[in-house]
Structure formats: structure tokens, C-alpha cells
Amino acid sequence: MDILKNAGALALGSRLRRLSDQLMQDGILVYRDSGQDFEPRWFTVCLYLKESGPSAVMDIARGLGVTHPSVNYVAKELMKVNLIAAYKDANDRRKRVLALTGAGKAKLRELEPIWSDIEFILRELIDETQVDFLGYMETIERSLAQKSFHQRYLERQGQSSVEIVGFSRDLADHFSRLNEDWISEYFSLEETDRKVLDDPKASIIDTGGEIVFARDTETGEVLGTCALVRKDNLLCELAKMVVVKSARGRGVGRLIGEAVVRLAGEKGFKKMYLESNTRLAPALGLYRELGFKHMDFPHDSDYSRSNVYMELVLF
Numbered sequence: 049m050d051i052l053k054n055a056g057a058l059a060l061g062s063r064l065r066r067l068s069d070q071l072m073q074d075g076i077l078v079y080r081d082s083g084q085d086f087e088p089r090w091f092t093v094c095l096y097l098k099e100s101g102p103s104a105v106m107d108i109a110r111g112l113g114v115t116h117p118s119v120n121y122v123a124k125e126l127m128k129v130n131l132i133a134a135y136k137d138a139n140d141r142r143k144r145v146l147a148l149t150g151a152g153k154a155k156l157r158e159l160e161p162i163w164s165d166i167e168f169i170l171r172e173l174i175d176e177t178q179v180d181f182l183g184y185m186e187t188i189e190r191s192l193a194q195k196s197f198h199q200r201y202l203e204r205q206g207q208s209s210v211e212i213v214g215f216s217r218d219l220a221d222h223f224s225r226l227n228e229d230w231i232s233e234y235f236s237l238e239e240t241d242r243k244v245l246d247d248p249k250a251s252i253i254d255t256g257g258e259i260v261f262a263r264d265t266e267t268g269e270v271l272g273t274c275a276l277v278r279k280d281n282l283l284c285e286l287a288k289m290v291v292v293k294s295a296r297g298r299g300v301g302r303l304i305g306e307a308v309v310r311l312a313g314e315k316g317f318k319k320m321y322l323e324s325n326t327r328l329a330p331a332l333g334l335y336r337e338l339g340f341k342h343m344d345f346p347h348d349s350d351y352s353r354s355n356v357y358m359e360l361v362l363f
């Protein structure tokens with residue numbers, strides 16, 4: 049009995065994942081039989097760089113419709129085998145981009161005959177189904193791009209959607225109030241907190257950072273906020289992230305975190321760090337999902353509550 053088949057639409061994601069795993073495993077065998085040291089999971093990033101040229105990680109993630117951490121993971125593997133390398137952007141020296149190396153370009157030329165055979169076999173497989181499989185897939189992808197699965201779920205639950213907006217004077221008080229509330233709930237406000245929260249524009253925005261807010265599109269309620277704090281031209285901090293209690297569990301924290309990480313990449317920072325506390329287990333789980341890694345503190349923290357230090361390499 050095929051449990052996933054019997055589950056119908058409920059198991060759509062799981063069945064697509066199973067299909068992908070089957071193709072990927074056979075892909076590994078194809079490359080191995082062809083004597084090529086190449087992994088199927090490298091294909092999309094290599095193809096993107098081949099078609100688009102040198103690109104920032106954020107642009108690759110956006111172009112492929114995948115997460116920044118997943119592109120980072122593949123990029124690190126490709127750099128280890130010298131198929132791609134990181135360079136400073138010729139148009140903006142603050143930004144770093146990824147590009148195929150000479151060895152990478154040569155490898156893709158070697159792989160072209162194999163990819164041609166793979167494409168032929170997959171087209172033959174699709175033709176056997178006698179349905180427009182790729183057309184149906186494109187329709188689903190287009191529908192999800194217009195309205196995500198999560199948004200559809202929230203609508204069914206009677207909840208409105210969320211938008212991410214940048215800093216403005218009228219939102220400054222929300223940044224300070226939300227942070228004061230959550231810090232006071234778990235810890236105590238410190239002098240360093242006061243300096244930042246008393247004038248977030250001067251302490252964060254005017255020094256090259258950013259503050260983002262999650263806002264309910266129907267009610268206008270501010271559901272959460274987070275800051276990107278500039279440390280130098282290459283280093284920045286993810287700080288002061290908070291989501292109101294009523295919005296927790298709606299994916300607001302992830303939306304905010306992804307927005308701040310994306311901004312950091314667009315601004316050309318090479319590394320982002322954050323400080324937290326072991327009491328904040330759900331937040332630490334989110335940070336790991338965003339790609340942050342636990343590290344030892346490289347310096348004394350400005351906050352007595354901080355006992356966790358994490359870093360994310362942005363390229």
C-alpha cells in the first residue's frame with residue numbers, strides 16, 4: 049500500500065519530494081557512471097551562473113526561488129572543488145558575487161553531452177504520461193507565486209496576510225515599544241538597550257543600518273520588527289528581533305529574518321552575527337533555519353543577558 053498516494057492532495061509536497069529524491073539518486077549514478085565528479089544538487093546554481101554571469105547569493109536565491117541558506121550551502125561545496133569563486137562586484141566594490149571559475153566553465157562544457165542525454169530521457173518519461181506535466185507544474189508554481197500556500201492557509205483560518213515594510217518616523221515608537229516589552233518580559237532593560245531604543249534612527253538608520261517591520265495588511269497592526277546594525281563595511285548584526293505574542297506561530301519571525309538577511313546581502317556585507325540567550329529556544333531554532341551557526345564569542349558582549357553568539361556568512 050502506498051500511504052502517500054492514498055493521502056491524496058494532503059501529501060502533495062511529500063510526493064514531490066519523493067519524486068525529486070528518486071531523480072537525484074539516479075542522477076548521482078549517472079554522473080558516477082560517466083566519470084564526472086559532480087553532484088545533482090549543484091546543477092541549479094551552476095546553471096544560474098552560466099546563464100546570468102557573476103551574481104550575488106541573494107540574486108541567485110531569488111532567481112531560483114529558494115532560500116539564501118540553501119544557496120550558501122551549495123556555494124560552499126562548489127568553492128571547495130574550485131568550480132566557482134567569490135569576487136568583488138566590478139560595479140559595487142562593497143558587494144561580493146559568485147562566478148564560475150575557468151575550471152567550472154570547463155566542467156560545464158564536459159557535462160553538456162550528459163545533460164543533453166538526461167533531458168532526452170526525462171522528456172521521453174514525460175511523454176509516456178501523455179499529460180502536460182511541465183505545464184501543470186508551471187501553473188502551480190505561478191499560482192503559488194501569486195499567493196503562497198501559507199497565505200492560503202491563513203485566509204482559511206480567517207487570518208490576514210503580512211507585509212514587510214521599512215523604517216519611517218511613525219513606526220519608530222513601535223520599534224522601541226515592542227522591544228521594551230519583550231526584553232522586560234524575559235530580562236531587564238540595560239543601558240545599551242536604552243541608547244538604541246531612545247533614538248533608533250540615530251543609532252541604527254543614520255549609521256548605515258536598517259529597521260524592518262511586519263505589518264498586518266488588513267488591520268495595519270505592527271506584528272514584529274528587527275534591525276540590521278552596521279558594524280563596518282563587511283560586518284553587520286541582526287538585532288532587536290521581536291514578534292508580538294498574538295502573531296507568534298504565523299511565520300512572522302521568519303519573514304522578518306529573511307528580509308533582514310536579504311538586506312544585508314544587498315548592502316554588500318560579508319558576514320552577519322547575532323547575540324541571544326539560551327532561554328529563547330524558538331528564536332534560536334529560527335536563526336539556525338536561516339543559516340546562522342553557533343560560534344564562540346569573539347569579544348565581550350555589550351549585554352549581560354547574551355550567552356549565545358551566532359554567525360552567518362553572506363558572501
